Amino acid sequence: MNDNKLIRDALGSPIHGQYWDGQKFVIPNGEGVDFSKLKMLRDALGSPIPQYYDIETGGFSAITIGTNNTSKPNGTMVLDGSYEVDWVKRYGYEMRADNNHMLHAKQGITAISNGTATAIRNNNIRPFSLTNRKTMTMFVYVENRENLTGLAIYLANDIDYTSYRSYEFGANTLVEGWNELRIDLNSPTESEGLFDSSIKSVQLLVASVEFSIVKVTFDSIFVGEATKKPSVIFTFDDAWTSQYEIAFPMMLERGFKGNIGVISNWIGIEDEIMSESQIEEMHRHGWDMFNHSANHKNLTNVTVETAVSEVLTCKNWLNERGYNRASTILAYPYGVHNKEIVEALQPHLQYARTLVEGLEPTFPLEALIGKTKNVLTLPAAILMRLCGSSDYHTKHIGFLFA
Structure with a gap:
């Protein structure tokens, strides 16, 4: 070439x-x-x-260089280098953690080649789906680019790599420092086996000039949004740990994102409630954290001033931690509200969800008394299929509204 x-x-x-x-x-x-x-x-x-x-x-x-405050690209982050323990060196020279070069990850993972190809692999990813996805974006940091001879990413359906696709990048297509690599998922360099859209392992391969060092730090992978279809929003109230352990990986594998209703004074304190690190991980994968009050009090059983304080305390907790995309979206505790509460919260919220069953047939919506569709009203056979068991408590499923 x-x-x-x-x-x-x-x-x-x-x-x-x-x-x-x-x-x-x-x-x-x-x-x-x-x-x-x-x-x-x-x-x-x-x-x-x-x-x-x-x-x-x-x-x-x-390409924003040298900061982990870079705005995220469109799409969903499906993998990052934050957890060194999940990565292994398959062959080659060296693999190590990188705490100096991070964009979207809390930590990078570096593959180092000294003239022979080095491959690092993660078999412990949360499986994700490429169904209806056309593009993928990978962020890597390159040191000693003049010594680089090639870079490739492998996406596999199994940890034995009997079915995979690879995408290669020539040295001339990369620059020293940060690289934002856009990948056309329909144009793999190599394809092996009966490849499907469910990804369960990722491998990065780095090659350099003989007897020369090159370092490539993997930061993150984002997949583009699916082709447009009618939209629904999945919401899960209370931030139960089962939502992290069951719903999060289940939805990620299918290419879905959801939203968690946070009770701010329960986080990290109440049993069976997520920790801050679990919430932060879900947020990095594109999930939003919305307002479910500070203590989950029935807002109609307290003064209006206390009700407003409950909502604003949670809103501030979310904003202080960078979860500000949905801090002005409220799910009323127990779904209850009255005219006084709605009027008092009007200046502070964009939207509030009740437990009133139904869909919104017309616009504009009554923003602070939004309706919902409780998925627990679905037939039991469908719920069992979603959960994988007969245990379909609300902490696992949550609510769905359009």
């Missing part, structure tokens, strides 16, 4: 994200784009910043 030209921007730098299709370098959905006329992103002095061609926006997007 040395005689084939890379696709370059207006300054002559290779466009990030291109790949070799067997005949030439291409950028997914970027064929025919005149990059010499496409404006690059620049800093205050007019110098280009690290960037790549974003096929979704049709322009350049910034």
Whole structure:
């Protein structure tokens, strides 16, 4: 491929994200784009910043370097390098934890090659689904890129890799430092066995020039949102540990995200209630934490002032920990409310869910008395299929509303 030209921007730098299709370098959905006329992103002095061609926006997007406060890409995070104990070195030179380079993970995991290929593998992932997914994004940090000869990611249906797909990246498609690698899931480099959409193991392979060191730190993988279909929202009240142990992996494997109603004064204190670390893990995988009050009091049995305090205490708890996407979404404790409570909470909330059965047939919605569909009213055979047993208490299933 040395005689084939890379696709370059207006300054002559290779466009990030291109790949070799067997005949030439291409950028997914970027064929025919005149990059010499496409404006690059620049800093205050007019110098280009690290960037790549974003096929979704049709322009350049910034690669934010050296911070774990980077905004997350669209999609769901299905794996990160946070837990070193889950990774093993299959072969090669060295694997180690990296506490210096993190974007979306609490810790990175580094594969080091010294001239021979090094492969690291995680067989302890929470299985995730690629059903109806078209793209995947992987974040890696590269040191000594000039020594890199290749990088590949393997997605397997089983831990023995009898059925897998791999996606390879040539050294010329990566840069020193952070790389945001967009992957077309329909265009694998290699495919083995009867591959299906359920992923149970991931392997990263790094290769370098002979007798030369290269380090690649794996940060995280996000899969793109599924093709659009009618939408529902899964909500689970109270933050029971069974929601973390049962519902979370069950839904992740099927490509779903859910929402947990947090009772802030119960977290880490009450038995059978999630710890903060469990909540944080679910949040990193795209789940939202919504407001279920501070102590789960019946808000109609206390003063209006106390009711408002219950809601605002939980709202502040969520915001202080970065769970602010749904802190203004409330599920009334026990589903109960009255006119005075609704009016008092109006300035503080975007939406509140009752236990009134039904779907909303018209817009606008009455935002603070939202209806719901209790899945416990589904036939027992369906509930048993969802739970895998006859134990379908609300702590496992929660509620569903559209």
